Amino acid sequence: MADSDITLYRLQACPYCERVVRTLDALGLDYHSRFIEPMHSERNVVKRVSGKRSVPAIVDERTGVTMSESANIVEYLEATYGEGGA
Amino acid sequence: MVDFEVVDLPETDHVAAGETAPDFTRPLVNEEFWEDRSLSELTDEEPVLLIAYPMDGAFQATYVWNEVRDRGWADEAQVVGLSISSPYEHKTFLAEREVDARLFSDPAADVIVEYGVENDLDGMTGIVDARPAVFLIDGDREVQYAWVAETQPDFPDYDAVADALDEL
Numbered sequence: 001m002a003d004s005d006i007t008l009y010r011l012q013a014c015p016y017c018e019r020v021v022r023t024l025d026a027l028g029l030d031y032h033s034r035f036i037e038p039m040h041s042e043r044n045v046v047k048r049v050s051g052k053r054s055v056p057a058i059v060d061e062r063t064g065v066t067m068s069e070s071a072n073i074v075e076y077l078e079a080t081y082g083e084g085g086a
Numbered sequence: 087m088v089d090f091e092v093v094d095l096p097e098t099d100h101v102a103a104g105e106t107a108p109d110f111t112r113p114l115v116n117e118e119f120w121e122d123r124s125l126s127e128l129t130d131e132e133p134v135l136l137i138a139y140p141m142d143g144a145f146q147a148t149y150v151w152n153e154v155r156d157r158g159w160a161d162e163a164q165v166v167g168l169s170i171s172s173p174y175e176h177k178t179f180l181a182e183r184e185v186d187a188r189l190f191s192d193p194a195a196d197v198i199v200e201y202g203v204e205n206d207l208d209g210m211t212g213i214v215d216a217r218p219a220v221f222l223i224d225g226d227r228e229v230q231y232a233w234v235a236e237t238q239p240d241f242p243d244y245d246a247v248a249d250a251l252d253e254l
Contacts, residue, residue, distance in 0.1 A: 044118060
């Protein structure tokens with residue numbers, strides 16, 4: 001857990017976040033979960049790392065990628081770590 | 087303080103100086119987010135001042151953390167709290183107390199019980215709280231200083247904690 005490259009910023013029970021978690025699990029990827037508060041005004045850490053206050057957001061230190069929007073993240077993870085990926 | 091005997095808490099076989107602090111993993115809350123962290127991950131970085139305390143909002147929690155803030159202990163060790171409050175409550179508490187610390191959330195009190203610092207609250211059925219307690223834990227996870235509340239209420243000997251920090 002401590003050595004995983006991927007950090008996921010998530011909100012408890014957010015369906016878009018759970019979608020990303022499902023993809024991470026399906027690909028067998030370890031990741032850090034960082035939970036934030038629902039209120040947008042309380043999301044400075046996400047804004048700082050991703051430029052936006054939306055979750056989910058991931059930071060992948062292995063590739064240097066930071067990304068928001070669950071559809072984009074799922075596509076990125078499958079392309080990078082799925083069969084035929086890097 | 088008062089002209090009657092305060093209530094004693096039951097004797098406890100708590101983690102003591104010279105022992106290895108039990109490792110555990112719980113959500114650790116900072117001002118911005120929370121994530122699972124283990125005690126050993128923290129002690130690998132720097133000595134840890136672990137402060138168990140009654141749930142966020144109780145006056146003992148307020149008094150203890152105001153004192154920790156005013157003494158600036160965050161400059162000498164990693165200051166981390168441990169209470170039964172949820173991560174959401176911890177986040178609010180950190181903001182209100184303006185304290186430079188991180189707080190473990192242990193709602194089921196399993197870690198609190200393992201450390202022998204639990205307090206079965208009278209009149210709040212089903213809630214096992216932490217009593218105030220202080221453990222200074224070095225890089226080998228050995229407890230260098232331990233104090234656990236014996237009465238209701240009770241507060242740490244802050245000067246003794248400061249001395250222990252100086253001896254690190």
